[in-house]
Amino acid sequence: MLVVENVSKTYGDIVALKPVSFRADEGELVFVTGKSGSGKTTLLRLILREILPTTGKIVFKDADILTLKGSALSSYRQKIGVVFQDFKVLPEKTLRENVEIALAVVGVPSSEWQKRVDDVLKMVGLLERSELFPVQLSGGELQRVSLARALVVNPDMILADEPTGNLDWQTSDEIMNLFIKIVQSGKLVIMATHNLSLVEKCTKMEKDKLKTKVVSLEE
Template identity: 50%
Template structure:
């Protein structure tokens, strides 16, 4: 589903953000991308939804070469990928309901279908009673759940998350991870970038380890469980 073939990315100067990375993520997997700050985690995720292009190498998403996509095909690619950010990126002037509904509106979903779909998802993430609140009146964990709901409202086959628990305390972080686990159990491929080693050990999923742009290790779920 997601394949990197000898991928490098250089933004400026001689130090690459990614350096010769080759990896494969299968359909329906739940994997972590880990490494210190500056290891290349965010750059790797940005390539999957074509916010960045490789300087060298090839990135395939659902067998599409992202560098060869026609301009009109990029929105189709992105509709098939839900993205969750560390800082939530919710629209502060819109309510919880409106933030999630907006992701349906921009894809042309008929208005009569939007409210029922949003309400079902709000119940699933346990925020139905907060539907009319504005984001800044929510806790960090609640804001992140809204961000996740917005990312999955269109039922994308892939969900990417960049440090989704970076601003949350450990207990709330595990609640968020449990939500990702439930999403994955529905068949969605989940890829999470994080530097939180304790969280990774608790989740026991495959881990791709980056260091200074290089893929230095791939740790299986069994190896994580025994570490």
């Protein structure tokens, strides 16, 4: 489904990402690990096609994403859910509105919003709180909102940049369990993290039919 081949990124003399190659399929959890500055965020931005690589090739569902333009590029991006370390929820909007925005962006008719938002908020366990504002929630809950927002468009792939980076270990575990559920429902999740104990825990779950892969970036 996703092929990353010899992809690197430099800015002048700065090497942001050394050449990296991997393949990933639906129903797989791919960890991108490496120290701070090794290029994890850069790799996710390359896959999202926010930036272009200096070398290499990225193919998603048999399409070369580096040559996408205009509406083809927008529709590629719209099929990707993105989750950040700092949640990026809008403080002046309710949880429900925060999730609805994702549907508005991709042009889903508003008549469908209620059911779709209810479904994802239920999945992340926040349906009863849908009319609250972000300031009324904990960090773990805010991350669940951002996961709901990523999921509501029914993405092919989810890119998560240190999604547990601002959370305590117990809350991280809860968020990871949600990600695992999402992977097991057949999505491809690519997660940047420097939390190796979290990676180890998940890669040991292979017995429980969780398909994982680790892409380790060198500095």
